[in-house]
Amino acid sequence: MPAAKRNTAPAAPAPGARERILLTAHDLFYRDGIRATGIDRVIAASGVAKLTFYRHFPSKNELVREFLEYRHRRWMAWFVAALQRHGGDSKALVPALGEWFGDDGYRGCAFINSVGELGETLPEVVAITRRHKQDMADAIAALLPASRQRKRQAMDLALAVDGAIVRARFDQNPQAALASLERIRKSLLAPLGASSARRTRIS
Amino acid sequence: MPAAKRNTAPAAPAPGARERILLTAHDLFYRDGIRATGIDRVIAASGVAKLTFYRHFPSKNELVREFLEYRHRRWMAWFVAALQRHGGDSKALVPALGEWFGDDGYRGCAFINSVGELGETLPEVVAITRRHKQDMADAIAALLPASRQRKRQAMDLALAVDGAIVRARFDQNPQAALASLERIRKSLLAPLGASSARRTRIS
DNA sequence: TACAAGGTAGACAGATCTGTCTACAATTCG
């Protein structure tokens, strides 16, 4: 008796099996890591049949790629919105990140994590990560006043942001990382900062 | 015919099976990742019998812990030596890290990578990472002149170093990360830095 | 000499992982 005619889901429930799979994969991959998450788990958690899964994503690697693209779109949208919400200038950086770091589900940067896990196995993740970080740096640049050094300042800030993201992942609480980041931001953008100070005439 | 009496290795070669296992595991775990490296691979590559392996390391998790402890000792020894070799003050930071980033086998920070992979599965790696990063910050503090803010400066620098480590992992070449780190270092340690500058009387 | 300690090789159990396949049901659209 092969399970008879039980038919729990309406067979074509239309909320989009593909969406459900991608959402589920996102949550599991981000929370537990990619290698730690088997396809079977994704399939079970998204309540989809195996064949359906493989119709949409021919292989796990394909799913990983799409996961990263999806994560990129989603994270960038959150990031620019949060920056605007907090004022839209460089002072917004720390409070915006503070929202993220304080989240229960915070697990660091999905891209940095993926490179660590798959950098050697699946070289595309390195390229995707590079693009992601470039976009992040561009979003940071948009907070800075136009100047000859804006791009460079944004790069430096982006590097410090990555440092804060990493530290907030393993420190007990994210306050220290946020405070360090804020000090770095202030000192990088200080009107009398470092080497440029030495060239500045005192009125 | 069960392989007869072939006896390739002298059975008790004494260069220490345990050492060989740990060394091999280190190279494989660091290069390919922990989850990507099966016990069988470690055993084959270290040329040891399975039973021998399990006598020394009761489980893979045990091996992972010992790997991280070993990595910590080894990396810290390299780090303080490199800093001394480059002058022993804070200017040594960037050239020392440059050595590491330029290495062919560079794969970022083993601890950051491990947290990404196993942070949820094996909580000890988070604690070990915390200790490791604290020791790294202490080594950086030793480069700074004594002052009330030395610890705080070291923390901020350590965060920026983590940012540089991460970026050097996925950027095409490490120069940009090193340049950013150097600018951050200069600006954090500038005599007329940021907020303190505002309190400074202009002679 | 006898034996304990520590080594080798490799079969095996049981879980889990990726990916394929069969068989069938519901919906949509020409």
Add this chain to the structure above:
DNA sequence: CGAATTGTAGACAGATCTGTCTACCTTGTA
């Protein structure tokens, strides 16, 4: 109506992973 599309359930193959176990060998030392 009838066919294509898209879904369901789940068995299966083959690889790989962790960890156990048997059987035997070598060396140092009491």
